[in-house]
Amino acid sequence: MSFRHVTHFTVEFGDCDPAQIVFYPNFFRWCDAASRHFFVAAGVPLWSELEQTTGIIGTPLVDASARFLRPATYGDAIEVETMIDEWRGKSFVMKHTLRRAGEVLVEAQEIRIFARRHPEDSKRIQAVIAPDGIRRLCE
Amino acid sequence: MSFRHVTHFTVEFGDCDPAQIVFYPNFFRWCDAASRHFFVAAGVPLWSELEQTTGIIGTPLVDASARFLRPATYGDAIEVETMIDEWRGKSFVMKHTLRRAGEVLVEAQEIRIFARRHPEDSKRIQAVIAPDGIRRLCE
Amino acid sequence: MSFRHVTHFTVEFGDCDPAQIVFYPNFFRWCDAASRHFFVAAGVPLWSELEQTTGIIGTPLVDASARFLRPATYGDAIEVETMIDEWRGKSFVMKHTLRRAGEVLVEAQEIRIFARRHPEDSKRIQAVIAPDGIRRLCE
Amino acid sequence: MSFRHVTHFTVEFGDCDPAQIVFYPNFFRWCDAASRHFFVAAGVPLWSELEQTTGIIGTPLVDASARFLRPATYGDAIEVETMIDEWRGKSFVMKHTLRRAGEVLVEAQEIRIFARRHPEDSKRIQAVIAPDGIRRLCE
Numbered sequence: 001m002s003f004r005h006v007t008h009f010t011v012e013f014g015d016c017d018p019a020q021i022v023f024y025p026n027f028f029r030w031c032d033a034a035s036r037h038f039f040v041a042a043g044v045p046l047w048s049e050l051e052q053t054t055g056i057i058g059t060p061l062v063d064a065s066a067r068f069l070r071p072a073t074y075g076d077a078i079e080v081e082t083m084i085d086e087w088r089g090k091s092f093v094m095k096h097t098l099r100r101a102g103e104v105l106v107e108a109q110e111i112r113i114f115a116r117r118h119p120e121d122s123k124r125i126q127a128v129i130a131p132d133g134i135r136r137l138c139e
Numbered sequence: 140m141s142f143r144h145v146t147h148f149t150v151e152f153g154d155c156d157p158a159q160i161v162f163y164p165n166f167f168r169w170c171d172a173a174s175r176h177f178f179v180a181a182g183v184p185l186w187s188e189l190e191q192t193t194g195i196i197g198t199p200l201v202d203a204s205a206r207f208l209r210p211a212t213y214g215d216a217i218e219v220e221t222m223i224d225e226w227r228g229k230s231f232v233m234k235h236t237l238r239r240a241g242e243v244l245v246e247a248q249e250i251r252i253f254a255r256r257h258p259e260d261s262k263r264i265q266a267v268i269a270p271d272g273i274r275r276l277c278e
Numbered sequence: 279m280s281f282r283h284v285t286h287f288t289v290e291f292g293d294c295d296p297a298q299i300v301f302y303p304n305f306f307r308w309c310d311a312a313s314r315h316f317f318v319a320a321g322v323p324l325w326s327e328l329e330q331t332t333g334i335i336g337t338p339l340v341d342a343s344a345r346f347l348r349p350a351t352y353g354d355a356i357e358v359e360t361m362i363d364e365w366r367g368k369s370f371v372m373k374h375t376l377r378r379a380g381e382v383l384v385e386a387q388e389i390r391i392f393a394r395r396h397p398e399d400s401k402r403i404q405a406v407i408a409p410d411g412i413r414r415l416c417e
Numbered sequence: 418m419s420f421r422h423v424t425h426f427t428v429e430f431g432d433c434d435p436a437q438i439v440f441y442p443n444f445f446r447w448c449d450a451a452s453r454h455f456f457v458a459a460g461v462p463l464w465s466e467l468e469q470t471t472g473i474i475g476t477p478l479v480d481a482s483a484r485f486l487r488p489a490t491y492g493d494a495i496e497v498e499t500m501i502d503e504w505r506g507k508s509f510v511m512k513h514t515l516r517r518a519g520e521v522l523v524e525a526q527e528i529r530i531f532a533r534r535h536p537e538d539s540k541r542i543q544a545v546i547a548p549d550g551i552r553r554l555c556e
Contacts (some may be wrong), residue, residue, distance in 0.1 A: 012311040013325075013336070014440045018491070019184075019197045019254070019264070020326070023431045025167040032164065033290040036352070046353055047157075047291075048298070058158045058291070065204035071264065074314070074435070075324055115158070125158070125210065151450040152464075152475070153301045157352070158466070162292045173431040175491070185429075185492055187437070197430070213296070213453070214463055295476045296464075297532070297542070303449065306442040325435075336436045343482030351544065359482065393436070403436070 003138055004083045005041040007034040021071035028064060028083040031096045032110045034080040035059065038094070041135040054131060055116035064092060064112035075094045078105065086139050090114070090127040142277055143222045144180040146173040160210035169205060170235045170247045173219040174198065177233070181276040193270060194255035201230060202250035209244045217244065223277050229253070229266040231257040281416055282361045283319040285312040289354040299349035306342060309374045309386045312358040313337065316372070318414040332409060333394035340369060341389035348383045356383065362416050368392070368405040420555055421500045422458040428493040432480070433485040438488035445481060448513045448525045451497040452476065455511070459554040471548060472533035479508060480528035487522045495522065503556050507544040 009030050017023040038047070039059075050056045074077060077100045086093040091113050098106040114131070118124035156162040178198075178202045179185070189195045193232050211217060225232040230252050237245040253270070257263035287308050317337075320326070349357060351417045357377045364371040369391050376384040392409070397404035408411040426447050434440040456476075457463070489495060496516045503510040515523040528546045531544050531548070535541035 009337055010311075012307075013314050014434055014442065016435050017197075017431055018435065018437045019199065020435045021199065023168075023171070023262070024200050024203060025164040025171065025431065029162075029290075029292055030165055032162070033288075036291050042355070049352075058156075060158065060160065060210065060276040061163050061207050062165060065202070067202050068200050068403050071199065071232070073262075073326075075318070076364055106200075107519050123212075125157075125160070135197050149450075151446075152453050153295055153398065153446055153449055155296045156292055157294045157296065159296045168429075168431055171431050175430050177470070179492070187490075212465075223525075232339065239291045279469075295475075297477065298540075299477065299542070301446075301449070301479060302478050303442040304443040306445055307440075310440070310442065336434075337490065338436065338438065339441050339485050341482070341484050342441060343480070345480050346478050349477065401437075401490075403438070 001082045002085075003042055003099075004081055005034075005038040007037040007080045007082065009037055009078045009080065011072050011074050011078060013074045016074050018085040021073055024068065027066060027068070027098065027106050030078065030080055030098070031064075031066075031110060034082045034096055035110060035112070038082040039138070042079065043136050044137055045101050056126070056128065056131075057117060058115055060115050060125065061110050061112050064109070066106050066108035068106050070100075070103065072100055072105055076100050085109070087130065087135065090129055092130060141222045142181055143220055143223075144173075144177040146176040146219045146221065148217045148219065150211050150213050150217060152213045155213050159211055162191075163207065166205060166207070166237065166245050166247065168202075169217065169219055169237070170205075170249060173221045173235055173248060174233050174251070177221040178277070183273050183276055184192050195253050195267065196249040196256060196264070197254055199254050199264065200249055200251050203248070205245050205247035209242065211239055211244055215239050223248070226269065226274065229268055232270060242275075280363075281320055282359055283312075285315040285317040285358045285360065287356045287358065289350050289352050289356060291352045294352050297357055299345055299351055302346065305344060305376065305384050305386065306344070308356065308376070309342075309344075309356055309388060312360045312374055313372055313388060313390070316360040317416070322412050322415055334392050334406065334409075335395060335403070336393055337390040338393050338403065339390050342387070344384050344386035346384050348381065350382045350383055354378050363387070365408065365413065368407055370408060419500045419502075420459055421498055422451075422455040422483050424454040424499065426450075426495045426497065428489050428491050428495060430491045433491050438490055443484065444485070444515065444523050444525065446484060447488055447497055447511060447515070448481075448483075448527060449496065451499045451513055452511055452527060452529070455499040456555070461551050473531050473545065473548075474534060474542070475532055476529040477532050477542065478527055481525070483523050483525035485523050487520065489522055491518055493517050502526070504547065504552065507546055528534045
């Protein structure tokens with residue numbers, strides 16, 4: 001059974017668009033934040049600390065997708081349940097289920113890598129195998 | 140041959156995160172904007188005008204996905220090439236290819252519906268068949 | 279003694295810029311959200327409900343300002359203390375003090391109006407005197 | 418006569434809130450971007466290049482304010498005219514005038530510093546006197 005973490009958000013007025021519903025990129029913003037909260041809850045250090053010890057600067061995405069089942073609007077309390085669904089060497093699949101009062105609003109998936117700056121060109125990033133210590137914390 | 144439209148964006152400092160690269164939900168923000176510019180370029184009226192004549196308030200997403208091939212950073216000029224890849228009755232598939240100097244950065248896909256307010260409950264939205272006039276403009 | 283309300287936010291990775299600190303417009307985003315939470319805590323109905331009874335669609339700004347005393351970064355827990363500092367007929371002054379662990383980060387002020395759609399042109403908005411009932415809830 | 422630069426933005430659907438008008442923090446987002454475009458147009462190198470030569474990582478704000486005179490909505494083309502209004506040793510005042518078709522929408526002011534990382538604590542930032550070379554480019 002995989003480690004799961006729930007992050008709580010409130011939909012704000014400014015998160016909604018003229019159609020009165022959440023502007024959809026904000027759902028990805030919450031998924032990204034939920035990913036970080038998942039790692040913190042699992043005991044993984046902040047990226048800024050990890051950079052000093054492992055060179056890892058974050059977990060940029062290689063793929064993201066979402067199915068939007070129900071709209072949400074401001075005032076809504078949203079729960080994002082996050083888990084790592086699959087480990088694939090240098091990448092891994094995060095699954096986010098966004099609910100309001102138990103009802104699923106959005107099912108999202110992020111495929112991420114552990115990234116460090118490229119040793120020969122600090123402007124580029126490079127995927128690295130998930131460190132064992134981090135992986136154990138998330139399982 | 141389907142109608143295509145290219146929208147231009149500049150990556151700003153505030154679009155980037157502490158890893159110095161574009162915070163990924165912004166790519167979806169640009170795709171959403173590119174979708175609207177596509178409709179405008181095709182001759183489809185603004186949603187606010189369409190609402191008065193057809194009740195259509197916009198084209199909310201039912202599904203979005205993206206593959207992130209290369210990162211971008213502030214100062215980069217990005218081109219988003221947009222087309223409708225498929226019509227599926229009440230939904231349609233928009234395809235966005237994001238490039239910097241000809242190089243593909245992101246391939247994104249949005250599945251959208253034409254939505255109007257539900258006649259019995261203005262807080263809910265309802266999918267409608269793409270009006271023929273709009274569809275012809277986009278093909 | 280004026281009614282005060284504290285809203286809690288967590289600074290997320292995506293709220294920060296390449297300088298590793300909060301991208302400053304996000305502080306205004308939190309102030310705007312804190313304004314709405316203040317009204318909700320004071321017992322003022324959601325704007326969407328108020329629109330039906332009073333025509334009021336929100337409290338748009340006529341002026342906003344902030345002094346940034348200390349930067350914040352992701353992982354920081356921020357408290358926004360909000361109060362109405364002054365009533366000026368059709369406008370009012372909201373004061374927000376943003377703190378992290380008791381330390382003031384930002385002092386912000388918003389001058390807002392109560393707005394409804396212009397009766398003769400729904401694209402324009404119009405300031406109205408703060409309804410007495412709302413004002414009493416906030417004092 | 419001070420150097421002036423005009424940056425062009427288009428208001429997008431996702432920049433607007435349920436009141437159908439620009440969510441106000443986005444005006445500050447455009448001012449921040451306009452500040453950077455101003456420096457680029459004046460010939461000041463990108464912050465990422467400046468960091469290597471001068472340690473300067475950007476121009477964070479110590480104060481920001483705006484008067485909102487007219488609302489804007491999606492589809493609107495906005496021009497931001499930017500100039501440096503005053504040099505004050507370690508800080509300087511940027512003035513932004515946002516117009517749509519010549520009509521002033523927002524008058525904004527940012528007080529910024531040139532910042533580098535604190536030599537003894539890379540998590541803190543430190544104000545430095547505006548380098549003469551940069552100042553000459555902006556006058």
